[in-house]
Amino acid sequence: MKERWRAIGVLAAALFLVNVAARLVNRFVFPDDDTATDRITLLMFVVIGLILAVLAFRWGRDRPVGWWAADLTAAVAVALALTVFVGPLLVGESPFANGAGFFFAQIWLYLAATAAGVLVGFLTLTALGRDHRSQQLKRYAELKAAKPRKVVRR
Template identity: 50%
Template sequence: MAQRWRTVAAIAGGLFAVNVVARLVVRWGYPGDDYAADAATLAMLAAVGVGCLAVAAWWTPSRPAGAWAADLAAASAAGLLLAILVGPLLSGTGPFSYGAGEFFKQVWQWAGVSVVGALVGTGAVTALGQDHRSRGLARFARERLAGARKPRR
């Protein structure tokens, strides 16, 4: 059980690290440039989506959907909370300094790219027939066919 939470914490830390890098690049490299801030935000959101896609694609073949989806949701939620509550402090502002609308916009954007990334990752693995359920059904079919052979005379 501790290993499971260690993995969730590592994924959350990785997602938060992507946010920190984006914030520090904008703060030190492009202060006051709104276009650079928007580009860094898009790159950060793309990285979060690709990260969730990769984790979902990695876990889908070996674990039931309920188990990996709960772990990925917990990791993404923890990364999101760190990114919206601690991240602004790194860039010299507060979490609500731009208002509640901007705060909740960040929440919905992060949640959206996380869900889409996870769905694309698991969809690709499922389409290839390598997900946990498809592999179990294929194993059942092989065993069933192996036992249903007619005896030769």
């Protein structure tokens, strides 16, 4: 159980660090360039989606969907809370400085990027037939095919 929580914490920290890196680059390298800010934000969401796609692909092979989906959901929830409330404070802004619309847009975009990443990873894994459920069904089919038929005599 301790290793499971450690994995959730490490994933949440990694997702938050990607956001912090993007905020720091926006703040110090491109402070007044809106186009660069948009590109860096898009790159941040792509990186977050790729991290989650890789983890969904990797964890989906070994674990049932409920286990790894709960782990990813917990990590994303913690990372989202840190991103929305702590992230702006690290660059000298208030979480609500740009208004409620921007605050909630941040949340929806973050959730959309994470959901897209998880779906890409899991659907790729499922399409290849390497997910946990497919492997269980394959082992079951092989087991049933391997048993010889019993002959019933009357």
